[in-house]
Amino acid sequence: MTAAPEHAPTMAQSSLRDRLAPYAPLLLVPLLAIAGFIAVQNPASWMTLTVSGLAMGMMIFLMASGLTLVFGLMDVINFGHGAFVSVGAFIGISVLLTLGQLTNAPSLALNLLAILAAVLAAMAATALMGWAFERVIVKPVYGNHLSQILVTMGGLIIAEQLIIVLWGPEEIYFTRPEALKGALTFGDAAIEKYRLVTVAVGLAVFAAMRFVLRRTKIGLIVRAGVQNGEMVAALGYRLRLVFVGVFIAGSALAGLGGVMWGLYQEVITAHMGNQAMILIFIVVIIGGLGSVEGCFIGALLVGLLQNYVAFVEPKLALVSNIALMVAILMWRPMGMIPVVKAK
Amino acid sequence: MMHILLSGDLPRSRILALLLAVILICLAFAPFLFPGVRTVDTAARICIFVVLVASYDLLLGYGGIVSFAHTMFFGMGAYGVALASTHMGRGFDALLVGSLTGAGLAAGLALLIGLFSLRVRAIFFAMITLAVASAVAVLVSQLSGLTGGEDGLTFKTPRELGPAFKFGTELFGGELLGVKLNGRLLTYYLIFAGSALLFLALLRIVNSPFGRVLQAVRENDFRAEAIGYRVVYYRVTATCLSAAIAALSGSLYAIWLRYVGPDTTLSMTIMIDILLMVVIGGMGTIYGAVVGATVFVLAQNYLQNLMGVLSGMTEGLPLLPELLSPDRWLLWLGVLFILSVYFFPSGVVGRLRGQR
Numbered sequence: 238m239t240a241a242p243e244h245a246p247t248m249a250q251s252s253l254r255d256r257l258a259p260y261a262p263l264l265l266v267p268l269l270a271i272a273g274f275i276a277v278q279n280p281a282s283w284m285t286l287t288v289s290g291l292a293m294g295m296m297i298f299l300m301a302s303g304l305t306l307v308f309g310l311m312d313v314i315n316f317g318h319g320a321f322v323s324v325g326a327f328i329g330i331s332v333l334l335t336l337g338q339l340t341n342a343p344s345l346a347l348n349l350l351a352i353l354a355a356v357l358a359a360m361a362a363t364a365l366m367g368w369a370f371e372r373v374i375v376k377p378v379y380g381n382h383l384s385q386i387l388v389t390m391g392g393l394i395i396a397e398q399l400i401i402v403l404w405g406p407e408e409i410y411f412t413r414p415e416a417l418k419g420a421l422t423f424g425d426a427a428i429e430k431y432r433l434v435t436v437a438v439g440l441a442v443f444a445a446m447r448f449v450l451r452r453t454k455i456g457l458i459v460r461a462g463v464q465n466g467e468m469v470a471a472l473g474y475r476l477r478l479v480f481v482g483v484f485i486a487g488s489a490l491a492g493l494g495g496v497m498w499g500l501y502q503e504v505i506t507a508h509m510g511n512q513a514m515i516l517i518f519i520v521v522i523i524g525g526l527g528s529v530e531g532c533f534i535g536a537l538l539v540g541l542l543q544n545y546v547a548f549v550e551p552k553l554a555l556v557s558n559i560a561l562m563v564a565i566l567m568w569r570p571m572g573m574i575p576v577v578k579a580k
Numbered sequence: 581m582m583h584i585l586l587s588g589d590l591p592r593s594r595i596l597a598l599l600l601a602v603i604l605i606c607l608a609f610a611p612f613l614f615p616g617v618r619t620v621d622t623a624a625r626i627c628i629f630v631v632l633v634a635s636y637d638l639l640l641g642y643g644g645i646v647s648f649a650h651t652m653f654f655g656m657g658a659y660g661v662a663l664a665s666t667h668m669g670r671g672f673d674a675l676l677v678g679s680l681t682g683a684g685l686a687a688g689l690a691l692l693i694g695l696f697s698l699r700v701r702a703i704f705f706a707m708i709t710l711a712v713a714s715a716v717a718v719l720v721s722q723l724s725g726l727t728g729g730e731d732g733l734t735f736k737t738p739r740e741l742g743p744a745f746k747f748g749t750e751l752f753g754g755e756l757l758g759v760k761l762n763g764r765l766l767t768y769y770l771i772f773a774g775s776a777l778l779f780l781a782l783l784r785i786v787n788s789p790f791g792r793v794l795q796a797v798r799e800n801d802f803r804a805e806a807i808g809y810r811v812v813y814y815r816v817t818a819t820c821l822s823a824a825i826a827a828l829s830g831s832l833y834a835i836w837l838r839y840v841g842p843d844t845t846l847s848m849t850i851m852i853d854i855l856l857m858v859v860i861g862g863m864g865t866i867y868g869a870v871v872g873a874t875v876f877v878l879a880q881n882y883l884q885n886l887m888g889v890l891s892g893m894t895e896g897l898p899l900l901p902e903l904l905s906p907d908r909w910l911l912w913l914g915v916l917f918i919l920s921v922y923f924f925p926s927g928v929v930g931r932l933r934g935q936r
Contacts, residue, residue: 314703377922386646386706387859387921394852394914402903402911511848515714518707526703552722555715562711563696566704 262573266537273545281425286544292432294540295439296501299494301517301524301532302446303487309463309527309576311480313375314382317389318491318517319510320370320396321363325492326499326509327404329359330411333500340414348414352500359496360489366396367488371481393511400507408506417500435497442490443533450529459483463527463576519558523565525572534573535565585780589787591867593932600867603874611759611768618881621836624768626877627775628833633857634782634869635825640855641864642786643818644798648851649709652716653690653823655845657682657830659720659727662840665735672738679831683824690823694816717846732841741767741835767836774832778825783866785821794818795864849910853880856913859920862927871928884909 270287277283304318332355333340339351374392378384412418413431420427450456462469462476470476498513499505520539524531542561547554565573583590591597606613610623632654639645660682661675668674697708720727727733739745745763759765785791797804797811805811834840844850853876861872884906891904903911920927926934 314706316706374918382703383640383644383646384921384925387855388918390852390855391914391917391921394910394917398908398911398914402908406907512714515711519711522704522707555718555722559711559715562708566696 259574262531262534265573266534266541269538269541269545273541276545276549281427282548284423284426285428286548287541288428288436289432290541290544291537292435292439292501292540293543294537295435295443296494296497297513297516297520297539298439298533298536299442299497300491300513301520301536302442302529303483303490304517305521305524305527305529305532306459306463306483307480307487308521310459310466310476310483311379312382312466313379314385315375315389316386316514317370317374317392317396318487319512319514320393321367321488321491321510322495322498322513323400323505323507323510324366324396325359325363325495326505327400327409327495327507328362329355329492329496330409330499330505331404332358333414334411343415345416348416351414356493356496359492363492363495364485364489367485368481370488371484375484393514397507397511404507406507408504410504412503413500431500435501438493438497442493443529446529455479455482516558519562523562523572525569525575527576528572528574531572531574531576586783589783589866591933593929596867596871596929596932599932600870603870607772611765612756615759620764620768622877622881624771624836626874627771628829628836629854629857629873629877630870631775631778631782631829631832632826633854633861633873634779634866635822635829636854637858637861637863637866637869638782638786638794638818638822638825640858641862641866641868642791642794642798643815645815645819646706647709647819647822648706649690649693649713649716650822650826650854651846651848651851652713653686653826654830654833654850655716655720655840655842656686656689657827657832658834658840658845659733659830660685660827661831661834662733662735663726665737666733670736670738672740675737675831675835678834679828682831683827686823686827687820690819691816694819695812713846713851714848717842717848720846721842728841730842732839732844734839737767737835737838739763741770771832771836775829778828779866779870782825786866790814790817798864852910852913852917856917856920858927859917860924860927862929862931865927865929865933868927868929875928880909887912 273286273290274280274283277286300318300322303321304315307313307315333351336351336354339347339354342348370392374388375385378388417431417434420429421433422428448456450460458469458474458476458479462474462479466476494513495510498509502509516539520532520535522535523538524533524535538561539558542557543554546557569575591600607623607627611620614620614623632650636647636650639647639650657679660680661678664674664678664681665671668677693709693712697705721730723729724731736742740763742763745766747761747766786794793804793809793814796807797809797814801811804814830845833845837844857872857876858868859872860875861868861870887904887909888906891901891906894900894904924931
């Protein structure tokens with residue numbers, strides 16, 4: 238009979254490199270900002286570009302976060318997500334246009350009230366639409382990616398055409414509320430007020446999402462569901478209900494993003510959702526499917542890069558996002574912060 | 581003979597065989613059966629779209645790969661012919677060089693996209709192709725110096741293919757069965773022959789051992805890999821083949837229209853049309869492309885008239901006239917799209933074959 242082996246625990250600590258690896262994507266945003274500074278070479282323009290890049294990133298994040306959660310949680314790839322963006326923008330802007338008295342008044346409070354009303358209307362409408370979309374279009378095709386892509390694509394077409402039926406085929410131009418027009422100047426850098434509002438809204442939504450996902454029971458179930466849905470369902474949680482909730486919340490966020498995007502560009506078209514889809518997909522892919530943090534970082538990267546490149550070499554702006562996606566996927570084939578296992 | 585020509589993949593349904601025969605005869609004799617500029621144009625469009633849809637079916641139906649970049653390859657072929665004809669002058673050599681360059685570039689680009697994204701994850705491929713295709717579409721409309729931007733390029737095809745070219749004046753008096761023997765007729769038959777050849781080539785590809793492995797990969801890529809097939813290799817090859825054939829069909833389209841523009845070759849609408857044609861015809865059956873493209877192009881050309889009539893009839897009612905206006909054709913397309921995925925998943929061909 239041999240003696241039990243001596244108890245000799247090894248206290249190996251993983252190297253600094255290994256421990257830092259998960260946080261590496263976080264460094265990309267400041268790195269990109271520094272690279273942008275070197276490329277732009279003018280502190281004032283750099284400041285302006287950075288803020289507008291961040292603003293754009295925040296809006297893309299709003300639109301993309303719902304999609305990435307839905308994919309992670311229920312393995313549904315929704316090519317019709319852009320429909321919520323367009324519908325949100327059209328409803329929000331219609332509300333703003335009818336509230337002309339509030340938006341034309343030079344008072345910030347009244348303006349914000351009008352915007353709040355528009356945002357709430359848009360979010361309510363897109364939440365309802367998301368619910369219907371899930372019931373009617375997505376529900377019959379769970380578990381079949383090919384059908385999902387085809388069917389949600391059909392949903393996007395229908396939504397786009399219905400917008401044209403209801404609002405007419407022309408693009409709608411409008412101006413932002415009085416108090417949000419114009420720019421603030423910090424030294425030499427001029428920063429549009431609206432972009433600051435966008436950054437604030439984006440940060441607030443991100444913080445709220447993080448809080449819900451990290452600190453609440455619902456968030457725990459959602460995160461667990463993204464990791465392993467079957468296990469969560471086996472534990473007795475009605476994951477389907479949670480999923481519908483996430484779908485609705487994601488749609489509402491896309492609607493919010495649509496209103497912000499419409500106000501940013503001061504023009505809305507029925508195709509804007511379709512155009513936004515491209516950016517949304519890039520962000521979802523490079524962030525890693527199912528990851529809200531990855532989505533946030535990805536959106537900021539896309540927004541910043543697009544603004545810097547558009548300033549330095551306008552013709553390359555279109556290709557820059559694709560190049561970013563290629564680079565990130567070479568580095569991490571599953572996206573920056575992968576959550577969902579390979580399927 | 582038939583067996584060799586169709587690569588052993590017979591229609592396997594009497595009704596389907598009859599349907600295909602009728603379509604083939606109508607297309608082969610279209611200028612004589614349905615004289616008229618618009619009808620011949622419709623027939624040529626059907627020929628071209630049959631090839632385009634069949635090449636997409638190679639990807640979607642046989643490979644199980646969802647791509648949104650197919651119009652990009654289609655456009656590359658079309659722009660290849662247009663650019664070659666503009667810079668080399670009119671002539672068959674320009675057409676040939678343009679088509680081959682377009683097809684080569686399309687295959688190269690497909691290889692690049694495929695190598696880089698097919699190994700990652702199936703769902704990524706759909707998104708990445710969508711992003712790349714839209715970037716290319718915007719790029720084409722921006723680089724107006726090269727591509728003519730939004731206006732596109734109008735160019736001249738060889739004199740022999742133009743309406744001014746007459747032949748057979750001594751033999752038939754310039755007319756056969758009441759149809760003028762001119763360059764347009766020759767162009768139509770060039771398109772028809774080219775499409776037929778490409779279609780038979782596709783039929784050959786999907787019924788070859790390569791096609792069988794592709795189907796195995798579609799059904800279960802894990803097992804296919806375990807048996808010893810390099811899944812990535814098969815997927816990438818299918819993507820390249822499909823891209824090259826799509827580019828060739830784009831070349832035919834350019835030759836027929838003598839014009840290319842972003843709207844006619846690159847737009848997302850065409851991509852959706854292709855998807856719908858594949859779904860209606862039946863995925864994974866190359867014959868589905870014939871049925872799907874024919875039904876769709878006919879509907880597109882003639883249903884819009886019907887919708888105009890309906891819209892006029894419902895004039896006084898609220899909202900209905902707008903819903904039925906011919907411009908809202910896409911709306912009904914979307915509805916049809918969803919309904920056919922739900923209730924008609926195997927398409928016309930799958931249904932007919934399943935009936936036996």
